[in-house]
Amino acid sequence: MNNLFSAIAKLHHKAFISLKAWLSTIAILFLWFLITLTPAENRALPSPIEVIKAFVDLNNEGILLPSLAISIFRVVAGLLLGIAFALPSGIISGGSKIGESVINKPSHMLRSIPFPALAPLLIIFLGVDEMMKIMLIALGVFGPMYVNIRDGVRNIDPKLIELAKAYNVKKSTVFTTIFMRGTLANFMTGLRFSISVAWVALVTCETVNSSIGIGYILSRAQQFFRPDQMMACIILYAIAGLGSEVTANIFEYWLMPERRVNRES
Numbered sequence: 618m619n620n621l622f623s624a625i626a627k628l629h630h631k632a633f634i635s636l637k638a639w640l641s642t643i644a645i646l647f648l649w650f651l652i653t654l655t656p657a658e659n660r661a662l663p664s665p666i667e668v669i670k671a672f673v674d675l676n677n678e679g680i681l682l683p684s685l686a687i688s689i690f691r692v693v694a695g696l697l698l699g700i701a702f703a704l705p706s707g708i709i710s711g712g713s714k715i716g717e718s719v720i721n722k723p724s725h726m727l728r729s730i731p732f733p734a735l736a737p738l739l740i741i742f743l744g745v746d747e748m749m750k751i752m753l754i755a756l757g758v759f760g761p762m763y764v765n766i767r768d769g770v771r772n773i774d775p776k777l778i779e780l781a782k783a784y785n786v787k788k789s790t791v792f793t794t795i796f797m798r799g800t801l802a803n804f805m806t807g808l809r810f811s812i813s814v815a816w817v818a819l820v821t822c823e824t825v826n827s828s829i830g831i832g833y834i835l836s837r838a839q840q841f842f843r844p845d846q847m848m849a850c851i852i853l854y855a856i857a858g859l860g861s862e863v864t865a866n867i868f869e870y871w872l873m874p875e876r877r878v879n880r881e882s
Contacts, residue, residue, distance in 0.1 A: 695754025
């Protein structure tokens with residue numbers, strides 16, 4: 618019986634913690650509702666009810682769910698491609714002086730260029746199809762992921778590598794257990810930054826020759842002055858970003874048991 622009461626109390630505590638995390642969001646939504654109680658002709662900001670109607674209109678038009686799906690696909694594809702380039706580049710640059718001299722400076726120059734400025738160049742080389750959009754997102758993702766992986770490798774204790782060499786540990790084992798495990802915390806930090814950058818880059822790339830996508834709906838709503846649909850797109854970006862953060866937390870929970878224990882305690 619005591620175990621049952623303890624389990625119930627623990628569930629109530631977790632529910633309270635979860636609700637507390639949403640209090641500020643609920644307060645913002647309530648404030649939005651209060652601000653938009655005035656007649657529509659006297660305000661520029663749409664009300665929550667008008668935004669809900671915009672969602673219904675977009676869904677009836679048959680563009681809402683396909684746009685959300687293709688936007689998520691572009692973000693995931695660009696994210697994976699950016700990580701595929703940043704992971705080996707960060708490991709090589711952080712793990713060797715030769716790699717740093719070859720990779721570090723060009724990577725910093727690429728990272729300092731605003732990725733929307735690269736869009737015209739990518740259009741010339743890749744056209745205006747999906748590959749251009751995915752590559753633009755990948756370029757935006759590369760910078761924060763590369764820096765975090767590089768710094769993670771640099772922060773690995775060199776004594777661990779010397780010890781592995783002394784005991785003739787296989788290079789593959791050194792790579793997986795020292796380099797990969799040692800940079801995991803930095804990888805998760807870079808992943809969170811990269812996800813945010815990917816959604817920002819999506820807005821840029823979906824305004825170029827797109828007939829579907831959240832960015833296309835936003836651009837169209839701006840063109841025809843539909844603030845209700847603009848706000849609907851902003852909410853979609855917010856929900857997608859929140860979903861991305863939850864996904865990153867799931868990966869962290871799975872890959873890093875030590876943080877899992879800290880959170881549960």
